[in-house]
Amino acid sequence: MIYKKMTCLKFLFLLLSTCFINAQSPVQVDKNLGLIPTPHQLIQKKGHFQLSGAITVGVNQTELEPIAKILINYLNRIAKVDLDFVDAKEKRAKIQLKINKDLKPNSHSVKVGKIIELEGQSYEAVANAVASLVQLVKNSEKGSSIPHVTITDSPKSDFRSVMLDLARFWHPTETIKETIDLLWLYKIKYLSLHLSDNKRFTFPLENYPKVNKTHFDGSREFYTKDELKDLVDYAKKRGVTIIPEIEVPGHSGVLWSTYPEIFGSVDDKTSEAKPLYVVNMAKESTYSALNEIISEVAEVFYNSPYLHVGGDEVYLENLKKVPEYQEYTSKHNLQEAAKGDANELFCHFINRMNSMVKAQGKKTIIWEGFHGTGSKNLTVDKDITVIVWNTTYNHPQNLLDNGYHIVNSTWMPWYMVGAMNFAPTQKQAYSWKPTQWSHWQDSIEDIEVNSDKGILGGQISFWEQNHFKVIPVLRKRVPILAAHLWSGGIEATYDEFSNTLDSSDKLYGKLFRPITFNVQGLLNEADQRFKEKLVIEINSKKDVEYKWSFSNSWNLPNMGEAKTYETPIEIERSGILTVQAFSAGVPIGHPIQEYYEKVIPAYSYKLYGPLPKKTWSSVPNLSSFKQIREGVSGFMSNERLDKINGELFAKVERDGHIDTRFYGVYNPYIVELKGNLSLPESTTYTFRLTTDDGLANIYIDGKQIAKGTELKKVSEDFTVNLSKGEHTLRLEYFYSKIQNQLNLKYKTDKMDGFLPFERLVTPLKN
Template identity: 25%
Template sequence: MKKLIILCSILVLSRIVLAQSTTYAILPKPNKLAEKTGTFTLPNTVKISVDDEAVRFIADMLAGQLAKATGRTPSVTTGKSGKAAIRFESAKGDKLGAEGYALRVTPKQIVISAEKPQGFFYGLQSLLQLMPAEVFSPTAVRNVVWSVPCCIIEDQPRYAYRGLHLDVGRHFFPVSFVKKYIDLIALHKQNVFHWHLTEDQGWRIEIKKYPKLTEVGSQRKQSMIGRYGENRYDGTPYSGFYTQDEVREVVRYAQERFVTVIPEIELPGHSMAILAGYPELGSSPDKIVPVATKWGVFDDVLFPREETFTFLQDVLTEVMDLFPSQYIHIGGDECPKTQWKQSRFCQDLMKREGLKDEHELQSYFIRRIDKFITSKGRKMIGWDEILEGGLSPNATVMSWRGTEGGIAAARQGHDAIMTPGGFCYLDHYQADPKTQPIAIGGFTTLEKTYGYEPTPDSLNAEEAKHIIGVQGNVWTEYMLTPEYVEYMVWPRAIALAEVGWTNKDRKNVDEFKQRLAVHQKRLDFLNVNYFGAPINNKFQYQMPTQTASKK
């Protein structure tokens, strides 16, 4: 009898959880949500009020979206109007933090409270996700009951850094798509767009002082197609870069959505696009170095000469003028040491500086860059290879080769962002490769990504504080179009968004999938070509492939 009672209780509880997950299908999941009876229905004339002019633009975002979807334009007023249907109300104290919010829905009114604009913005995202999916429609939808289930939410993120990356070096994507990418980052309460702007296969950002970076470095004569080992090429020239005005436009767009854009300028490896225009920065000024047409890792790298440091300081100065982000990413990964080992200059430099091997020479290189970035009031991020030969004093480590780099950095008192390939690389296959478009390799399902825990158990409480967040990475060797990128990124990036926002004791993969099923209807209105979407035929299928390299 007791077993039957327990079983019945489990079934009832499961049904309650299922009902809540579909009624309150918010992604990422709020950390506190109390279900209440009843619903709020939008009146024919919607009034929105804000008590702080600094957040009026967020209320205007809501009004604009409601106007598009309902065909009725709400009014927005500034002041303490208790009669408004939807109120943005400043919270007292510091309970919610910079990104936290409270959302209270009653049959008569909706109130979003926060201490900072970011919190109001994230409260808005949750409110929109409580409404019918049609609220994301770009045009008016008729015969919809615009209701919101009653509830009380108190919510704030688990990690301060919640990022999504995009490689535009292998394949270039227009500003319009970059903006859509940022919209989706913001919708899922992520707050960092890591823009991978330079690669062996293409330099994608205008630098005024060094025009050959785009005149030469942004163009390659052809691209690989098919399996990596087949060495087949399309014979078609490929090019593209962002002007500084376009970069400013993207940064400004992201700021309005509380997304920080972190630029990545690769060094000292993955630099063939630099050397194509400025070979004197590599092994020989007389060497012809083409922009790479093949994917992978190459021996041609930057040399630690004073001319190289002057060049990089000039480039980074222009980059920092364009990007106000606290962090500047310098790559630092996959730098072969072959040419350094064969160079009299490098070997003499190592003796002069007391460096025991080429790994320490790379550390010397990175420390020089770190010192310059720090002198400009910024912080440097690098891939976990920057640990080799001794970590730069002020560096933050992005751990991609598993979790070991992040653990080592945290134990040394350095901040770390966790992005291990097995969980966070969204260029991996997400289903049986025989059924999927070409990808770089690997196998990372939605469930595996969702199950990732960024803070390792092996760290003590003080060390664990240095794990500041998590990021999904998107390398685009085989992603030729925006639709292809969307197919690979979503919904796995949504799973990572929940990993970064929601406390681990609140997570449940089955319940997540129930909310995701509702959320997919929103993505349909947003015209996102996610895995499983009805529009998945928007890109060309190719045979599966695999490479040994991350990039």
């Protein structure tokens, strides 16, 4: 009897153990389930949480209601599930959000079983948990579900940032909000906004309103405080914090030229502003005014722990000529400055700015711009965070050795320059480490510091970009930065990671750009060029209304008042198509914009790349490079030139410019253009070739008649005798870094001046 009881108990124990193991043992299906960034600890279990029927979402603290409602919105968008918010501390909620102060700083957990529990040490950490949960959603023909998992996670690097340059080109708030959404999805903590520069001050100043410019049509080049506060709130709800930057003492022309009596120096003879190229650091009124500005900016961006005050590319020579210079340097015992070393005054300025920022309860950020630790008798404060980008002003190892905390925003791969078509490749970003710096100039050596101690994190710095390039450039680069900084590296192979990134990018599209087109009439599917007419059919979805607008301007229209899509859109001229999806009158995601160019076909083209970092002294053999695209391009037109120069900070010359820009290609390449010439007479022709940061060759009838040798913007003339009639043409051109400019002109002995080369080019047939 005792034996039978023991046998039964043993059997029951084994049965219960088996059930427990089956319920709890991890299932190795996918080591990270497609999450970017990869969690530090993830255990997948058997089973799925089905996103079907009525599902309630509740919070343990009322402050979590915004992120809970965002979760509901996004899950409804990608899974078509019926989620509903319930009051705080509601016990019956199937998805529960909670702040748990007992967790370690910045950490969160995701537990998916019969219910879903999201916990974070702070609101931001809970927002990170929500991003993980949204990425876990799997869609199939059977419906949507989330695998049973337990995730415990926290970031390795706290400073994870993307910077937008709002001061060179105007950005609608809609673009900034979409950028915030992108950062939320990949757990990027900060959005840094470059708010001022030489020509524009986008923060609205109460006491110095003349720096805030308004166009004749009433459009503004600055934001209202309500707009900025709305952006701060939008970001905060998603666990993202906006860091403001007011650029001084350099890049501040709008201050010292508009208010020279306060920020600069007035020429007594002309009563105009003297060209200082910096704010007047030897004038007390400058400091008083800047203190007012810092206070005003800090109030709007109240939740940012940082305030960025610039500090790079400072020109000091003219500052030494202002009448206040000697008095100010003597008063503040700046002995080296008094002797002519204005660098000491610059370091003094940085420290005074730091005091102002700290008085607002914030920490100071500056660009790498001072040398060593400052000057002979003055050390730049060690509690300032330095963003190291160029490495020529200060070596990152020197800063670390001297106790500074730094942020890595190296040129390669984290500097984007939209106006220059410069955006290092995804593969370069994949191979980066936070301890590495690489410059775009060959002459500046790559750097790797001893360890990551003292490196707070990294930042993508996106300069001189138009708003319509922000998301196309960032959407597959931000996830790579996130993967490095959150997880401490990428363990997957490049191909594995690329596949995960493609999947994650599709999710991004469903959430924030849920609009797809079928376009008929393009000369090449990879380009946006057409010859006669385009027919664009929007892939419609049930219960979704699409509105569209077509114009010559990139200005974002009021989509609520745009045309409703009912039949395919026909386009017969160049312009920008803007489309927005709506559900019950509420926007879904963000509007998308595409520029379609009507051309007279002039060349067939082939693109080759990617190009190595080191440039050449002549155009290399094209056969040694991979072909990345081919298609048809058109003649340069005034309309196209306006579009090109509208996207550029440094404009191209209008006469003779050849279009060598291609849709969606952001890095240096070699292009081969083939076409035909029709020469009006038999005579001597002189071809004037000008490139900038690149080289070109010209072939006529298979014979090389021009070989460019000038890598800088210097014109070269090539003379050749040619007969009247038809000839074949081939152009080879590469730009090596950040200046995509090919200019060709011609003249004969009978002509007084040069004319655009394309006057000799005949349209392609068929």
